[in-house]
Amino acid sequence: MPAPAIETSGLDVGYPGRRSAVTVISGLELTVEAGTFLSILGPSGCGKSTFLRVVADLLAPLAGTIRVMGETPSAVRSGRGVGFVFQDSTLLPWRTARANVRLPIQVGRRSLSRMIDDRADELLELVGLSAFGERLPHQLSGGQRQRLAIARALLGEPRLLLMDEPFGALDEITRDRLNDELLNLWRRTGTTVLFVTHSIAEAVYLGQRVIVLAAHPGRIVADHDLRPLKGPDNSCSREDPAIVAAMARMRSALGAAS
Amino acid sequence: MNRGSLSLFAQTVLPILGAGSLILAWQVLLPLAGVPAYIVPTPTAIAGVFARNGSLLLSNLWPTAIEAFSGFVLGNLAAVLLAIVFVHSRTLQAAYFPVVLFFNTIPVLALAPVVILIFGLGMLPKIVIAAVICFFPTLINMIRGLESASPSEHELFRVLSATRWEIFWRLRLPRALPMLFASLRIASATAVIGAIVGEWIGSDKGLGALIIQATFNYQSDRLYAAIVLSSLLSIGLFMTVVAAERWSVRYR
Numbered sequence: 296m297p298a299p300a301i302e303t304s305g306l307d308v309g310y311p312g313r314r315s316a317v318t319v320i321s322g323l324e325l326t327v328e329a330g331t332f333l334s335i336l337g338p339s340g341c342g343k344s345t346f347l348r349v350v351a352d353l354l355a356p357l358a359g360t361i362r363v364m365g366e367t368p369s370a371v372r373s374g375r376g377v378g379f380v381f382q383d384s385t386l387l388p389w390r391t392a393r394a395n396v397r398l399p400i401q402v403g404r405r406s407l408s409r410m411i412d413d414r415a416d417e418l419l420e421l422v423g424l425s426a427f428g429e430r431l432p433h434q435l436s437g438g439q440r441q442r443l444a445i446a447r448a449l450l451g452e453p454r455l456l457l458m459d460e461p462f463g464a465l466d467e468i469t470r471d472r473l474n475d476e477l478l479n480l481w482r483r484t485g486t487t488v489l490f491v492t493h494s495i496a497e498a499v500y501l502g503q504r505v506i507v508l509a510a511h512p513g514r515i516v517a518d519h520d521l522r523p524l525k526g527p528d529n530s531c532s533r534e535d536p537a538i539v540a541a542m543a544r545m546r547s548a549l550g551a552a553s
Numbered sequence: 554m555n556r557g558s559l560s561l562f563a564q565t566v567l568p569i570l571g572a573g574s575l576i577l578a579w580q581v582l583l584p585l586a587g588v589p590a591y592i593v594p595t596p597t598a599i600a601g602v603f604a605r606n607g608s609l610l611l612s613n614l615w616p617t618a619i620e621a622f623s624g625f626v627l628g629n630l631a632a633v634l635l636a637i638v639f640v641h642s643r644t645l646q647a648a649y650f651p652v653v654l655f656f657n658t659i660p661v662l663a664l665a666p667v668v669i670l671i672f673g674l675g676m677l678p679k680i681v682i683a684a685v686i687c688f689f690p691t692l693i694n695m696i697r698g699l700e701s702a703s704p705s706e707h708e709l710f711r712v713l714s715a716t717r718w719e720i721f722w723r724l725r726l727p728r729a730l731p732m733l734f735a736s737l738r739i740a741s742a743t744a745v746i747g748a749i750v751g752e753w754i755g756s757d758k759g760l761g762a763l764i765i766q767a768t769f770n771y772q773s774d775r776l777y778a779a780i781v782l783s784s785l786l787s788i789g790l791f792m793t794v795v796a797a798e799r800w801s802v803r804y805r
Contacts, residue, residue: 351708351712352711353708353711379708379709381709385705389802402715433804
């Protein structure tokens with residue numbers, strides 16, 4: 296049995312304030328199996344992004360424990376175990392598409408950076424941007440920029456991919472297409488994915504498991520295992536009545552909590 | 554602004570026609586209006602000075618050019634280095650930024666005699682004045698530029714466990730360049746002002762000295778020629794900055 300991708304106990308998440316800390320989620324108990332595609336669904340302010348930042352060691356937990364693949368978040372981060380995709384693509388505008396994807400092998404502990412192969416061209420191909428390697432970010436569409444951000448996050452072959460509303464700013468058509476592409480990438484790489492979104496449809500379509508968070512205080516109000524509906528390859532149709540019913544259940548869970 | 558509708562030809566020719574028409578009006582209308590030549594000489598009279606006194610003008614241009622350029626380089630370099638220190642040390646910034654802020658409120662004209670007292674009458678005091686005048690705007694812009702990377706950009710570098718040096722070199726510095734160049738463009742004009750002001754207070758060489766001498770001797774055509782040269786000097790420095798910006802900030 297490999298260690299769970301995430302294991303928390305009594306975890307308090309929030310921001311350390313000047314006088315007193317602001318707690319966003321308190322007493323989080325969550326275990327996520329390795330290899331899972333987990334959707335984290337919730338309204339703004341429920342602490343879903345803040346939780347991702349604790350997993351990525353961008354923020355220290357206020358209380359409680361968290362283990363990421365059996366290690367501390369900081370050990371995982373400095374070992375290049377995580378890839379992070381932000382809501383805004385966070386591409387460096389002065390770098391070409393290929394140079395942006397290569398950033399992870401140019402910074403960080405030299406010894407680690409050298410161990411990672413330069414798979415930039417392979418990854419550009421994987422996200423369908425091989426013809427755009429020399430373009431600058433402002434010459435790409437919003438969808439292309441997010442694909443590039445995903446390619447960059449995958450360069451270090453992370454065991455854990457954290458995605459913070461990566462498609463939130465895209466139109467629905469592009470978003471649906473990128474959802475399918477993301478599922479294909481996940482099937483190929485077998486990485487654990489924590490996908491934060493406030494779209495019920497997106498959470499259900501992508502996740503093998505969906506946890507629903509409510510705000511004030513942030514807490515888990517529903518936890519759905521969708522694997523019985525979707526099978527091992529985690530595929531489904533958006534029109535499937537069982538999937539539609541799952542969406543309705545989550546909508547009511549969100550409604551009851553607010 | 555609907556500038557896009559003008560053809561490239563019109564964009565090049567129209568400014569030349571505009572300036573040309575004003576110079577022509579100056580040449581023809583001013584004498585007709587009875588403005589005496591010792592107040593405003595005609596453009597042809599000023600051009601005549603360039604033809605007759607070319608070597609005098611040139612021998613006064615060089616000192617000012619060297620002072621302005623050296624002051625530009627020194628002042629901006631010091632500002633960039635101090636901005637880097639301030640951005641990396643909150644303690645030093647808290648301790649010394651107010652001092653710098655106070656220093657900036659002293660008018661350069663008031664400070665210039667002190668600089669001359671300290672550094673004598675050679676080129677050095679003019680360089681110092683030009684440097685001081687460039688320093689502050691670049692310091693402010695450079696601090697803001699180095700702080701302008703977004704929180705998610707900083708988070709990205711932290712996820713990658715980037716070192717401080719890597720964050721500086723690959724994130725903060727490239728982010729700061731557009732703002733740095735904005736202040737360098739302004740400094741290209743102010744450095745020349747600093748050099749000329751320095752020459753006014755104590756010098757027998759340079760465009761500033763030439764301006765003072767020409768004024769007291771009622772040599773208006775020579776005065777105007779010196780003004781034109783000062784302006785050309787600023788333009789030369791400005792164009793150099795623009796070329797450097799085009800070369801280093803290519804993503805705009």
